[in-house]
Amino acid sequence: MKAVVWHALGDxxxxxxxxxxxxxxxxxxxxxxxxxxxxxxxxxxxxxxPGMQEGRILGHEAVGVVTDIGSGVRNLRAGDRVVVPSTVAxxxxxYCRAGYYAQCDNAxxxxxxxxxxxxxxxxxxxxxxxxxxxxxxxPFAHVGLVPLPDxxxxxxxxxxxxxxxxxxxxxxxxxxGAGDTVVIVGxxxxxxxxxxxxxxxxxxxxxxxxxxxxxxxxxxxQHAETVDFNSEDPVEAVLELTxxxxxxxxxxxxxxxxxxxxRGPAADAVRxxxxxxxxxxxxxAPEQAPDGRTWVPGDAPTLAARWxxxxxAKAGTIGTIGVYPPQVQHYPFGAAFMKNLTLKLGNCxxxxxxxxxxxxxxxxxxxxxxxxxxxxxxxxxxxxxxxxDRREAGWTKVTLGVAGDGSIAPGLGEAAGTGAATTAGTQxxxxxxxxxxx
Numbered sequence: 311m312k313a314v315v316w317h318a319l320g321d322x323x324x325x326x327x328x329x330x331x332x333x334x335x336x337x338x339x340x341x342x343x344x345x346x347x348x349x350x351x352x353x354x355x356x357x358x359x360p361g362m363q364e365g366r367i368l369g370h371e372a373v374g375v376v377t378d379i380g381s382g383v384r385n386l387r388a389g390d391r392v393v394v395p396s397t398v399a400x401x402x403x404x405y406c407r408a409g410y411y412a413q414c415d416n417a418x419x420x421x422x423x424x425x426x427x428x429x430x431x432x433x434x435x436x437x438x439x440x441x442x443x444x445x446x447x448x449p450f451a452h453v454g455l456v457p458l459p460d461x462x463x464x465x466x467x468x469x470x471x472x473x474x475x476x477x478x479x480x481x482x483x484x485x486x487g488a489g490d491t492v493v494i495v496g497x498x499x500x501x502x503x504x505x506x507x508x509x510x511x512x513x514x515x516x517x518x519x520x521x522x523x524x525x526x527x528x529x530x531x532q533h534a535e536t537v538d539f540n541s542e543d544p545v546e547a548v549l550e551l552t553x554x555x556x557x558x559x560x561x562x563x564x565x566x567x568x569x570x571x572x573r574g575p576a577a578d579a580v581r582x583x584x585x586x587x588x589x590x591x592x593x594x595a596p597e598q599a600p601d602g603r604t605w606v607p608g609d610a611p612t613l614a615a616r617w618x619x620x621x622x623a624k625a626g627t628i629g630t631i632g633v634y635p636p637q638v639q640h641y642p643f644g645a646a647f648m649k650n651l652t653l654k655l656g657n658c659x660x661x662x663x664x665x666x667x668x669x670x671x672x673x674x675x676x677x678x679x680x681x682x683x684x685x686x687x688x689x690x691x692x693x694x695x696x697x698x699d700r701r702e703a704g705w706t707k708v709t710l711g712v713a714g715d716g717s718i719a720p721g722l723g724e725a726a727g728t729g730a731a732t733t734a735g736t737q738x739x740x741x742x743x744x745x746x747x748x
Contacts, residue, residue: 313367313443314691319357320599322368324691330439330447335382338451340374340392343717344464345442347691347708348472349498349567350633351430352699356607357595358566359635361432369442370396370429371471373464375716376455377445383452391716392455393668394441394448395660396472398427401453412657417450426657442691442710456664462671463723465685468709469503469678470671475663476631477503477563481511483629483654484559488512493548493557493621494534495614496564497525499707500631502681504561505532506732510676513559517551519544519617521571524703531680533733543575548621556623562615565632566594567608580610587613594638604696612640619645630655677729684708685720 315325330339351368353359372394376386386392399411406414418424418436430440439446448454458467477500486492492513494504497520508516518529521540529536537547549556570587571577580587587610595607611634618628619642628651646653670676683706686694697705711717 311444312688314369314440314688314695316354316362316366316368317364318599319597320355320601320605322355322692322695324689327367327443329445332378332380333447334449335380336450336452337380338376338383338386338448338455339378340372340394340446340448340455341377341716342372342374342441342444342446343711343714344373344468345369345710346371346468346471347442347695347698347710349500351695353567353633353635354432355695355699356567356605357598358607359432359633360597360637361434363433363437366430366437367439367443368430369440370431371468371473372441372446373458373467373471373717374446379451385452386455386457391458391460391718393458393467393471393664394429394446395454395456395475395664396428397657397660398429398436398438398449398454399661400450401661406453409659409662411659411661428657442688453661456661456668458668459672460718461723462668463718463720464711465679465682465709465720466671466677466723467668469681469707470664470667472658472660473499473681473707474503474507474667474676474678475660476500476658477507478663478667479658480504480561480563480629480631481508483631483656484561485627485629485652486511486513486559489514490558491515491552492517492559492561493618494518494561494563495618495621496520496562496632497522497529498563499681501561501563502528502532502706503678504563505529505534506676506678506729508561509732517548517557519548521569522701522703525706528680528683528706539571539574539576541574543579544617545620552623556626557621558623558626560618560622560626560628562618562628562630562632564614566611566634566638568610568612568614569608570610570613580613587611590638590640594635604699611638612642616642619649619651622649622651625650627652627654631658671723671729674729675731677732679720681707682709682720685711687711
C-alpha cells in the first residue's frame with residue numbers, strides 16, 4: 311500500500327509498504343478514506359520532537375471503513391464507517407474510566423508511567439504506525455473507533471479525529487464559561503477550531519492572535535476579534551481590548567514551534583530576547599535538517615507561553631494544548647506565580663470528546679468544514695507537507711483524500727445543518743472534565 315513514511319529529519323517520502331495485519335484480539339484494520347496533516351507531524355520533520363524510527367508511517371487523523379476485526383472486538387463489523395481518535399486507550403484501566411484516555415495505563419508498551427500513545431509518533435509515544443496510509447491497524451478498536459452516521463461526511467469527520475477534540479479540550483482546560491473573554495494564541499488549525507469550541511462553551515468575547523493574514527481572515531469569518539502580532543504588540547493590544555485587565559481565559563495553541571514577529575513593535579521587543587530564544591531553539595531541536603525555508607524549527611519556542619501569561623488577567627486561567635516535548639524546560643513561572651494564574655496543559659483525551667462532537671455535527675450545532683483550506687490526493691502528500699510547513703497562504707488545514715469507496719464526499723453532510731450555534735454563542739454540553747461530578 312502507499313503511505314507517507316518518515317526516513318530522517320527533513321526526509322519524508324510516499325512509499326510502498328506492507329499492509330497491516332491483526333496482531334491482537336482487540337485490533338481492527340481500517341481502510342482509510344480520508345487522512346490529514348497536523349502541525350504535530352511537522353515536529354518530527356523539523357526536529358522539535360525526537361525519537362522517530364526510520365520507516366515509521368506518519369499521521370494521526372483518519373476517517374475510514376472497517377475491513378477486519380479481531381475476536382475481542384464485539385461492537386464493530388466489517389463495513390462500518392468510523393473516525394479514528396488520535397490517541398490510543400484501552401478503555402478499562404482506572405485512567406480511561408475516569409476520562410483520562412491520554413494517560414492510559416495499558417496502551418504504551420513502555421509501561422504505566424510512559425505517557426500518551428498516539429498514531430505515527432516516536433517510540434516514547436508508543437511507536438505505532440500512523441494513518442497517512444491506505445490501511446491502518448487500530449489497537450483497542452472496541453474503544454478507539456467511533457462510528458459515524460451518514461449525515462456526517464468525511465470533510466466534517468476528519469476534523470473530529472484530532473483538531474476539534476483538542477480545541478474543545480483546550481477550552482475545558484482554560485475553564486471557559488458563560489460571558490468569559492477568551493484569548494486564543496495561534497490561529498492554526500487548532501486555534502481556529504478553538505473559536506467555535508470556546509463559543510459553544512459560553513465565551514462572551516473571543517480574541518485570536520497570529521501573524522499570518524489569511525489565518526486571521528479565517529478567524530474573522532468566524533466572528534473572532536483578531537490581533538496581528540506583526541503589526542502591533544499583541545500583549546498591549548489584548549490589554550487595550552480588555553480595558554487594561556487582560557483575558558479571563560487563554561488557550562495557547564502554538565507550542566514549541568512558535569515564531570518571532572518579523573516586523574512591528576513586537577519584533578523590537580522580542581529582539582532583546584534573541585540570544586535566549588536562540589538557546590531555547592537549540593535545546594528544543596539539537597538536530598535539524600532544513601531545506602531552504604522548509605523544515606525550519608520555530609525560532610522562539612516559549613514565546614507563545616510568555617505571551618499567554620502576559621495576556622491573562624490576574625487570577626485567570628491558561629489552557630495549553632500547543633505541543634511541548636520534554637526537552638523544552640523553560641516557562642515564565644515567576645510571572646504566572648505573581649498573577650495567581652491557574653495553569654492546565656497536556657494531551658487531549660480524544661475518546662472522551664469525539665462521540666459528543668460527532669453528535670453535535672450530526673445535529674447541526676457544529677460545522678467544522680470551513681477549516682479545511684486544502685484537499686489533495688495522497689500522491690501530492692509530500693508537496694502538501696512542504697506548503698503546510700512553510701505556512702503558505704491558504705494552507706491552514708490540509709486533508710488527504712485516500713480512497714473514494716465508502717467515503718461520504720465533502721458537502722454531502724450538509725443535511726446535518728449549518729453549525730450556526732458556533733457563531734450565535736449558544737452554550738454546549740460537551741461533557742465534564744475528567745474527575746468532575748456530572
